[in-house]
Amino acid sequence: MDRKFDIIVVGAGLVGLSTAFKIQQKMPNKRILILEKETSVSLHQSGRNSGVLHSGLYYNPGSLKADNCVKGRRELVDFAIKHKIKHDVCGKLVVATNQKELSFLPKLLNRGIKNGLKKLEILNPSEMKEREPFVSGLGAIFVPETGIIDYKQVAHKLVDLIKKINSKSGVITNSEVSDFYRNEKHSVVVTNKQKFYCENIIFCAGLFSDRLAKKDGLKLDLKIVGFRGDYYTLTDQASHKVNNLIYPVPNPEFPFLGVHFTRMTCNEIECGPNAVFTFKREGYKKGDFNFKDTLDALNYLGTWKLFAKHWRFGLNEIVKASSKRVFLHNLKKLIPSLAIDDIVEGRSGVRAMALGSNGDVIDDFKIVQVNKNIHVLNAPSPAATACLSIGESISQIYLNQKN
Numbered sequence: 001m002d003r004k005f006d007i008i009v010v011g012a013g014l015v016g017l018s019t020a021f022k023i024q025q026k027m028p029n030k031r032i033l034i035l036e037k038e039t040s041v042s043l044h045q046s047g048r049n050s051g052v053l054h055s056g057l058y059y060n061p062g063s064l065k066a067d068n069c070v071k072g073r074r075e076l077v078d079f080a081i082k083h084k085i086k087h088d089v090c091g092k093l094v095v096a097t098n099q100k101e102l103s104f105l106p107k108l109l110n111r112g113i114k115n116g117l118k119k120l121e122i123l124n125p126s127e128m129k130e131r132e133p134f135v136s137g138l139g140a141i142f143v144p145e146t147g148i149i150d151y152k153q154v155a156h157k158l159v160d161l162i163k164k165i166n167s168k169s170g171v172i173t174n175s176e177v178s179d180f181y182r183n184e185k186h187s188v189v190v191t192n193k194q195k196f197y198c199e200n201i202i203f204c205a206g207l208f209s210d211r212l213a214k215k216d217g218l219k220l221d222l223k224i225v226g227f228r229g230d231y232y233t234l235t236d237q238a239s240h241k242v243n244n245l246i247y248p249v250p251n252p253e254f255p256f257l258g259v260h261f262t263r264m265t266c267n268e269i270e271c272g273p274n275a276v277f278t279f280k281r282e283g284y285k286k287g288d289f290n291f292k293d294t295l296d297a298l299n300y301l302g303t304w305k306l307f308a309k310h311w312r313f314g315l316n317e318i319v320k321a322s323s324k325r326v327f328l329h330n331l332k333k334l335i336p337s338l339a340i341d342d343i344v345e346g347r348s349g350v351r352a353m354a355l356g357s358n359g360d361v362i363d364d365f366k367i368v369q370v371n372k373n374i375h376v377l378n379a380p381s382p383a384a385t386a387c388l389s390i391g392e393s394i395s396q397i398y399l400n401q402k403n
């Protein structure tokens with residue numbers, strides 16, 4: 001097996017795969033290797049998310065999130081049509097359940113318009129019920145460009161396309177990058193199994209992006225912390241209560257959208273996710289613990305500042321995670337007729353959130369270049385929606401670096 005490549009991408013999530021795909025499209029002769037520590041691609045954030053094609057409604061106009069979400073979504077929908085990937089641009093409701101939220105709707109709508117969204121509508125309760133008969137609220141925004149997609153299918157298609165363009169490129173799984181360094185000729189990437197050689201390394205390691213960047217000599221003003229999100233599923237008897245996507249109005253103080261209802265492409269209805277600080281970066285079960293991750297988080301001033309600022313929110317999320325009744329209580333704000341037997345415990349995902357030393361979550365995407373390497377330091381939601389656009393940006397950074 002040849003172990004020399006032009007580029008090595010670390011991490012086969014949607015960001016790593018889209019980056020490799022975009023570079024491969026522009027430079028078909030480049031040999032690109034994607035190294036993934038798991039048994040398959042997209043087993044972490046990219047395969048454990050809500051499966052939503054975000055519209056771009058929420059993000060600050062002009063931010064990387066806003067631009068990449070809108071561009072990336074349009075491109076991903078075209079990609080899904082071209083490659084027959086399961087998706088549905090079904091629209092969603094953002095529902096206000098109190099006066100404060102209702103008065104926030106016009107602001108949210110204007111933000112969406114500034115971000116280029118089309119045909120946004122404010123609905124009164126009866127118009128809202130025409131779309132979602134079981135929902136309760138004082139009003140809603142209808143966002144027609146939001147959709148759902150099978151992100152795992154997207155990831156596997158990207159792998160196929162990369163290999164189709166250049167048969168010498170591809171993914172090697174079960175290969176954890178443990179070290180890398182530069183000698184006089186090239187970069188050496190060390191995995192648990194063997195060494196590989198390349199000219200450039202692009203790090204797209206999600207929950208571990210900070211550790212690899214630190215190893216590369218970057219002085220970081222952030223640390224990645226994990227926020228687990230648990231989902232429940234509606235039973236077959238209750239699934240008629242949701243047609244498409246129903247979201248609450250987000251609390252602008254927190255970087256999470258609040259528990260919502262999502263019809264998945266398999267037609268199951270999921271409710272969630274909550275947001276619980278986790279002491280294991282890839283800890284998908286309640287009570288999961290990892291000594292290194294815990295020490296890392298607790299030795300960081302930003303973690304304590306986050307706890308101090310948002311202890312009430314944090315406590316609520318822990319209670320919500322440990323009690324089905326409390327979780328249901330939150331869901332009932334949107335669909336009051338839901339009963340305890342209507343929901344069953346489902347899967348979970350962990351979000352990689354970049355936390356600044358001041359205790360604030362860094363909101364926007366962050367990509368930096370160091371010598372011949374590129375690091376994706378922060379790619380939270382909507383990075384799955386935006387993956388092709390993020391990949392395009394990284395490919396431009398790579399091309400500019402070459403000139």
Ligand SMILES: Cc1cc2nc3c(=O)[nH]c(=O)nc-3n(C[C@H](O)[C@H](O)[C@H](O)COP(=O)(O)OP(=O)(O)OC[C@H]3O[C@@H](n4cnc5c(N)ncnc54)[C@H](O)[C@@H]3O)c2cc1C
Nearest residue numbers: 011013014015037045046049050052177206349380383385
């Ligand atoms: C619960 C949840 C819900 C979400 N909902 C949505 C949504 O509906 N829509 C949306 O647009 N976004 C959503 N997101 C966000 C979105 O999923 C992520 O922003 C996106 O998937 C990030 O992709 P990534 O490639 O950066 O990270 P990942 O998918 O986490 O990929 C990183 C990869 O790097 C690998 N890796 C790490 N370290 C190494 C190493 N040393 N060697 C080799 N491999 C390594 C990992 O195994 C992993 O496969 C959600 C996220 C979560 C967790």
